Amino acid sequence: MQNVENFLEKQGIRSADIDIRQLVEIFTAEMQKGLEGKDSSLRMIPTYIEADNEFLKEVPVVAIDAGGTNFRAATAKFTRQGKLEFENMVNAGMPGLEGEVSKEEFFSSIADNIRSHVAGCDRIGFCFSYATEIFPNKDGRLLQFSKEVQAPGVVGEMVGKSLLEALGTPDKQIVLLNDTVATLLAGKAASFGKEYDSFIGFILGTGTNTCYIESNSNILKKSDLDSSKSQIINVESGNFGRAPRSDLDISFDNTTGNPGNYSFEKMFSGGYFGGLCLHVLKTAANEGVFTRSSGRILSLEQLTTGDVNNYLVSKGADRGPLQECIEESSEEEACIKILETLIDRAALLVAANLAAVVLKTGKGKSPERPILITIEGTTFYKLHKIKPLFEKYLTGYLDGENKRYCEFTEVPQSSLAGAALAALID
Numbered sequence: 001m002q003n004v005e006n007f008l009e010k011q012g013i014r015s016a017d018i019d020i021r022q023l024v025e026i027f028t029a030e031m032q033k034g035l036e037g038k039d040s041s042l043r044m045i046p047t048y049i050e051a052d053n054e055f056l057k058e059v060p061v062v063a064i065d066a067g068g069t070n071f072r073a074a075t076a077k078f079t080r081q082g083k084l085e086f087e088n089m090v091n092a093g094m095p096g097l098e099g100e101v102s103k104e105e106f107f108s109s110i111a112d113n114i115r116s117h118v119a120g121c122d123r124i125g126f127c128f129s130y131a132t133e134i135f136p137n138k139d140g141r142l143l144q145f146s147k148e149v150q151a152p153g154v155v156g157e158m159v160g161k162s163l164l165e166a167l168g169t170p171d172k173q174i175v176l177l178n179d180t181v182a183t184l185l186a187g188k189a190a191s192f193g194k195e196y197d198s199f200i201g202f203i204l205g206t207g208t209n210t211c212y213i214e215s216n217s218n219i220l221k222k223s224d225l226d227s228s229k230s231q232i233i234n235v236e237s238g239n240f241g242r243a244p245r246s247d248l249d250i251s252f253d254n255t256t257g258n259p260g261n262y263s264f265e266k267m268f269s270g271g272y273f274g275g276l277c278l279h280v281l282k283t284a285a286n287e288g289v290f291t292r293s294s295g296r297i298l299s300l301e302q303l304t305t306g307d308v309n310n311y312l313v314s315k316g317a318d319r320g321p322l323q324e325c326i327e328e329s330s331e332e333e334a335c336i337k338i339l340e341t342l343i344d345r346a347a348l349l350v351a352a353n354l355a356a357v358v359l360k361t362g363k364g365k366s367p368e369r370p371i372l373i374t375i376e377g378t379t380f381y382k383l384h385k386i387k388p389l390f391e392k393y394l395t396g397y398l399d400g401e402n403k404r405y406c407e408f409t410e411v412p413q414s415s416l417a418g419a420a421l422a423a424l425i426d
């Protein structure tokens with residue numbers, strides 16, 4: 001084990017190699033620059049959604065969730081008792097997954113799925129989790145698709161306007177938002193009747209992102225905002241570019257399809273974490289940490305985050321590809337040590353991200369009025385030990401002169417719920 005400890009120290013991939021206070025300060029500085037319109041890795045995108053407003057009650061709306069491989073829609077209303085109710089649920093595949101479709105085909109497919117819902121509703125909330133520039137009318141222009149959707153004619157188009165045209169209902173109100181903003185709103189609605197000082201949305205699944213409520217007076221890059229109001233800011237935190245990366249982080253980044261972009265996300269999100277672990281394990285094999293297992297590790301072509309988790313938590317015979325590579329108990333201990341070290345570092349990075357956002361709100365200074373942080377994503381809830389390690393690092397940092405009070409929640413179907421609620425903000 002001394003050999004693996006020396007390797008981890010040499011590579012600088014431990015949580016002990018990161019100064020969390022310095023990282024929080026750097027993250028906060030990038031947030032500030034993004035709000036001011038200066039060069040920053042954090043885009044700090046205004047959403048024009050005023051989360052401090054109340055939700056309309058007993059008003060039917062159409063809620064749409066599109067952002068992965070699945071398309072979902074329903075009619076929804078927020079009851080006077082503070083409960084969000086759904087009816088007429090629709091589940092379908094996203095258009096453009098089976099082959100390239102035109103702009104007209106893309107929006108016609110979505111319109112056909114919700115046409116029966118729209119007749120009795122004047123408002124539509126659309127959780128559209130692709131890179132989109134949001135405008136003051138709460139519509140958005142698609143910047144690029146991801147997740148294998150093939151509809152190049154949609155790029156550059158106004159998403160809400162195009163959908164309303166396909167529906168033949170150009171006068172209905174539509175609000176476009178992403179899944180992180182939807183998560184924040186879903187948490188706010190689920191807290192109906194409780195007192196919170198502010199709200200944060202955080203996602204750690206395939207990717208990662210954060211949003212929070214900011215005073216318009218601090219959004220200096222937009223001079224036409226009402227300074228007495230506030231709105232949700234989409235941080236785009238996965239693109240944070242000033243985290244302390246090791247040589248292994250950089251060399252792994254260079255193996256991905258978009259080197260240099262979303263480098264923070266590549267250190268801990270589910271879409272990349274398995275690949276990072278394999279990259280580190282292969283380096284360890286090349287440096288003699290593994291002997292009998294080295295050849296099999298070096299020949300392993302792929303490792304998912306699910307594979308990593310399975311190897312760490314499973315007790316049976318089927319622990320996945322790493323079990324097939326590593327047979328000796330001493331080398332199994334070394335492998336587990338490397339994987340758990342990377343998870344521990346991931347937890348600290350997530351804690352630094354959220355600590356910076358919590359402090360930026362200026363809220364949560366009283367235990368009677370904490371900040372509610374709604375968290376979604378299988379990586380956060382399923383990856384071995386990351387949740388308790390994150391909580392340890394965050395509570396440890398938000399103490400003393402940084403003392404803040406936070407609560408955490410998870411909301412079922414948060415993207416669909418948030419879409420409905422965005423349409424219900426008066």
